[in-house]
Amino acid sequence: MTRHFLRDDSITPAEQSGILDLAAELKADRFARKPLEGPQTVAVIFDKSSTRTRVSFAVGIADLGGSPLIISTASSQLGGKETPADTARVLERQVAAIVWRTYAQSGLEQMAEGTSVPVVNALSDDFHPCQLLADLLTIREHKGSTAGRTLTFFGDGQSNMAHSYVLAGAMAGMHVRVAAPASYSPRADIVADAERIAVETGGSVSLISDAREAAAGADVMITDTWVSMGKEEEKQRRIDELGGYKVTAELMSLAADDAIFMHCLPADRGYEVDAEVIDGPQSVIWDEAENRLHAQKALLTWILEQD
Numbered sequence: 001m002t003r004h005f006l007r008d009d010s011i012t013p014a015e016q017s018g019i020l021d022l023a024a025e026l027k028a029d030r031f032a033r034k035p036l037e038g039p040q041t042v043a044v045i046f047d048k049s050s051t052r053t054r055v056s057f058a059v060g061i062a063d064l065g066g067s068p069l070i071i072s073t074a075s076s077q078l079g080g081k082e083t084p085a086d087t088a089r090v091l092e093r094q095v096a097a098i099v100w101r102t103y104a105q106s107g108l109e110q111m112a113e114g115t116s117v118p119v120v121n122a123l124s125d126d127f128h129p130c131q132l133l134a135d136l137l138t139i140r141e142h143k144g145s146t147a148g149r150t151l152t153f154f155g156d157g158q159s160n161m162a163h164s165y166v167l168a169g170a171m172a173g174m175h176v177r178v179a180a181p182a183s184y185s186p187r188a189d190i191v192a193d194a195e196r197i198a199v200e201t202g203g204s205v206s207l208i209s210d211a212r213e214a215a216a217g218a219d220v221m222i223t224d225t226w227v228s229m230g231k232e233e234e235k236q237r238r239i240d241e242l243g244g245y246k247v248t249a250e251l252m253s254l255a256a257d258d259a260i261f262m263h264c265l266p267a268d269r270g271y272e273v274d275a276e277v278i279d280g281p282q283s284v285i286w287d288e289a290e291n292r293l294h295a296q297k298a299l300l301t302w303i304l305e306q307d
């Protein structure tokens, strides 16, 4: 049966772990798997800007023996001119999978319902599940394992990254803390889904408004831009309301001595994180960015085997 990867919990915790194992194998032996040999084509569609996602999917699809077809929505018939399901019906006769960065999660769901090939979420307003596979791989590399580790996300708790940390972190058995003001709390239904999963994995989810309390003893300190794509008009209000959640050297000093700092990038130094932290010795952001390649290759390899 065709599997889609629309949100972090589109896969089971065991499947997540298996994909991360495969990602590590592909990192060690980059050209070991060729599921797209032919070459078969994968469509990678962007409604929003991207550097890392565009490059890592294009390079990864080529590494897997395939051919990437990068489509900008502005120059296609998507985006109000044609439904996602109609676009998918056209693509599915020619491509092995569809990867899509978009706004509303509902568009991804419509596309997945309308097609027989796997659909992968390359970031929506609600989730960034491919980034989380890369982040969990990075945590495994630097901390040895994910289960039982404490991860704190600071800032916009309603962002795609916060939601994905809550879900995917709980799936990986992590203790996920979201440090945000009450008005930026993660969506209640997503927290409830994560809490159900955490019962099975031994993880947990905590919403903490005090940044210092949320930092105490954390193994992984994470933030993301305060102004996600599509929120540009709220920039000043967000800077005013989230200023107390900036990751500073002082906040890092409250975390575990061997804590790592992560950020999916792009970053606004001086806003959500100080330069001395993101460019300092505890930062693992370049490994994290590289791991997009290995994690997505593993995801595509796994998802193509499910058909």
Ligand code: CP
Residues within 6 Å of the ligand: 049, 050, 051, 052, 053, 054, 123, 131, 264, 265, 266
């Ligand atoms: N982290 C991430 O998805 O980066 P891009 O927006 O550059 O793809």
Ligand code: NVA
Residues within 6 Å of the ligand: 123, 159, 160, 161, 224, 225, 227, 228, 229, 264, 265, 266
């Ligand atoms: N939260 C950010 C992530 C960018 C990779 C955004 O949606 O703009």
